[in-house]
Amino acid sequence: MPSTDVLFRSFTLNGMAIPNRIVMAPMTRSFSPGAVPGEDVAAYYRRRAEGGVGLILTEGVHPNTTTADGTPNVPTIATAESQAGWKNVVDGVHAAGGLIGIQIWHEGPMRKPENTGHPEIESWSPSGFNIPGKQKWTPMDEAEIEQAITEFVDAAVAAKAAGFDCVEFHGAHSYLLDSFFWDKTNLRDDQWGGDWEGRTRMACEIIRRTREKVGADYPLIIRISQWKQIDFDAKAASNPDEFAVWLGLLKDAGIDAFHCSQRRFWEPEFEGSDLNCAGWAKKLSGLPTISVGSVGLSGEFVAAYSGEASEPASLDRLIEMMERDEFDLIAVGRALLQDPEWVQKVRDGRNDELMSFTKEALGKLY
């Protein structure tokens, strides 16, 4: 069995010294009634810091409590109470010697108003689509776009004030920012649509304005995905040249790293190369990248929601890719959701103690 040493090298991301290459993937847990993370949530994250995770990324956190929320008991950072709750989470992680970044998540066209206390509020999207071709909502107007940008920026500033070590903008998985990126859900012909420049303008404005407020030396990450919730085979950028344009615009706006979401980290992104999405993003942008997807488990996460169990799986392929420096950091989701000691077990070679993942794990804050 190859050595796991490559996972335990340090890495510096815009001044943030991460002790190893393992990132906890953002995972919605729905344990924050009133949109406020409480002591149980703080203890859950603290256990991951005690367990040696290099960088924790929180579950998706809503930048407002009106249009961003569509999943019950998801936290926000837009209220004084939630900001105090997050400060408590951050303090606990820091006391245990860990690092923690917040993921800011606007559900956009995937928001389910019926899951909220304000079902009369329409969900936000560039052109009204959650599924291509099926218009469901009124497209956002200029004032709403401006409001969304301001709320993302305010959330990032509040996160820095609460002590978070970095911010990740959720620009993946068909939610608000991603629905602007994809030309199948963004059919606008104004400055917020059209070519890549138009479709990335909203995210770029958020990054640019956040950068102005948080300073040059505060790490900002964006999570992106080629795949969409209704189409796992979608390619928002159909070839490396297009991908380079997309990434380049976000880089010029001031992003520090790309977190490239895949369901299986080893799958090549474009024909003619074994590089995965994070591998291509690193090569094309020159920025640090985070990969993710089925690390240490036999099955992928979407099937896990509907009950498919996953067995522990070999890390050999991951180790090979990281030894070739194809990407810099690896995010781990479900394996860490159920086992706060996963990192230590991997480091110590205690493979017989690694656990299978079943849907039941979703119901508890281990």
Ligand SMILES: Cc1cc2nc3c(=O)[nH]c(=O)nc-3n(C[C@H](O)[C@H](O)[C@H](O)COP(=O)(O)O)c2cc1C
């Ligand atoms: C319960 C659960 C909740 C998730 N919530 C989020 C989320 O809030 N934001 C996000 O970007 N991805 C979310 N994801 C996706 C994960 O971040 C990760 O990309 C995915 O689980 C693949 O990693 P894994 O195979 O190691 O679990 C979630 C996944 C799971 C299993």
